[in-house]
Amino acid sequence: MRQSHTIVNIDDLRLRAKAKLPKIFFDYIDGGAFSETTMRRNRCGFQRWELVQHVLRTSENPSLKCTYLDQDQTLPFMLGPVGFLGLYRGNGEVQAAQAAKNRGIPLCLSTFSISSIETLRREVGGQLHFQLYMDRDKSFVEKLLDAAVKADTDVLYLTVDTSVTSVREKDVRNGFRAVTRLNARLLFSMMQKPAWCLDMLKTGSSNVEAVRDFPEFGTGALEQASNLSGRLDPSLTWDDVKWLRQKWKKKLVIKGILCADDAKTARDCGVDAIVISNHGGRQLDFASSTIARLPSIREAVGREFCVMIDGGFRRGSEIIIALGLGASCVLLGRAYAFGLSAGGQSGVEKAIDILADEIAISLKLMGLNSVAELQEAGAECVRSAGS
Ligand SMILES: Cc1cc2nc3c(=O)[nH]c(=O)nc-3n(C[C@H](O)[C@H](O)[C@H](O)COP(=O)(O)O)c2cc1C
Structure with missing residues (x-):
């Protein structure tokens, strides 16, 4: 990435x-x-915890390897679903997937994406996961599932914390989602960033590929985005999770769990993992931070169940806190979306490398040889601040 110094x-x-x-x-x-x-x-939640320092006992390069969803992984974090990557950077989904592949970690593609999962499979490959929003029309959902199967997707995430799309006031002010066509105000805003405009012009049309064959979603990413989010099923229940469990034979993850009861219900529905998430603070205002809920959720579902987490992770030390408190792995959201917007594929690689380096340095200073050792030691390595 240029100017990376x-x-x-x-x-x-x-x-x-x-x-x-x-x-x-x-x-x-x-x-x-x-x-x-x-x-x-989400950001402040990490302050409650401290890392335990041990000296004179560590090897040179701590191993960051980690196992989750029955897969050995090179790093204890992955790229979570972030909508419309292809609007922040031309071919954004492809660039993020390439960065993930180069670093040996999975990318979970959002339903709300410019490039489809088939395109990513064809152009990039690597470990591709897919995030599903439940549309009101189950036959449309089935088509998305078929596409995911065809693209050899191993893991499906159902996002469950969007029964209603919350109000993001900045978006209301900017007209995001309300705007379905390029208008003068939007055009003016875009013209302020000529390099971004050129990049987009180079890439060509911005349509949500997954709905290309569905004229009812309209044309152009803005209109399609607005229609897609307007069609989310507001009456989603655990019965739908059971329906999906029947349909999807591979790994199934429920994303958007924030309390122990729901975590247990998800496990009892036969899903393979949960993501503790409050959608990056984009849904329920005045909810708990995700990190605050992790210990009780881990305790409720037991040691063996896969518990993933996202929300506010910007530092390697914060990922260490989550792993020490029982997370199986961490999903990044904005951290890599900023990287992509800043520098495309190399910007995402930069984000991944920054966090990996920070984790390695902190593990060394904690006297730990590996992420596995950290996860095994748990509370001996991460404790309540000041205790
Ligand atoms: C711009 C943006 C778009 C997002 N789009 C989706 C999405 O399409 N599907 C989904 O399940 N979560 C989506 N999320 C939520 C993220 O998957 C994740 O829960 C959240 O970003 C984690 O918080 P963090 O960004 O502070 O790390 C989105 C988040 C952001 C910031």
Whole structure:
């Protein structure tokens, strides 16, 4: 990535993304629901915990390998579903998938994507996961599932915390989702960022590929986005999870769990994993931070069940806190979306490398030889601050 010497952490990537993206898209990534209290809590939640330092006992290069969803992985984090990557950077989904593949980690493609899962399989390969939003029309959902099977998708995530799309006030002000066609205001906002415009022009049309054959969704990413989100099933229940469990034979993950009872119900429905998530503070305002809920959820579902987590991770040390508190792995959201917006594929690689390096340094300073050792030791390595 050019000028990468100035980028030392994820916040630097965020600032670079802000400089590069039209305001409407930067705000869409950066913002949260209503007062943004949940979003801030995700970040503040890590402050409650401290890492235990041990000296004079470590090897040179701690292993960051990790196992989750029955797969050995090179790193204890992966790229979670973030909608419309292809609007932040031309071919954004392809570039993010290539970065994930180069670093040996999975990318989970959102339903709300410009490129389809088939395109990613064809052009990139690697470990591709797919995130599903349950549409009101089950036959449309079945078509998405067929496409995921055809693209040899190993893991399906059902996102369950969007029974209603919450209000992100920055998006309301900018007209995101309300705007379905390029208007003068949008055009003006885009013209402020000529490099972004050129990049988009180079890539060509921005349509949501997965709905290409469904004229009822309209044309152009903005209109399709608006229609897709308007069609989310508001009456989703555990029966739908059971329906999906019947349909989808491979690994199934429920994303958007924030309390122990729901985690147990998900496990009892036969899903393979959950993601503890509050959608990055974009849905229920004044909800708990995800990290605060992790210990009780881990205790409720037992040691063996796969518990993934996302929400506010911007530092390697924060990923260590989650792993020490019982997470099987961490999903990144904005951290890599900022990387992509800042520098395309190499920006995503930069985000991954920054976090991997930070984890390695902290593990060494904690006297740990590996992520596996950290996960085994758990509470001996991560404890309540000041205890
Ligand atoms: C711009 C943006 C778009 C998102 N789109 C989706 C999506 O399409 N599907 C989904 O399940 N979650 C989506 N999420 C939520 C993320 O998967 C994840 O839960 C959240 O970003 C984690 O918080 P963090 O960004 O603070 O790391 C989105 C998040 C952002 C920031």
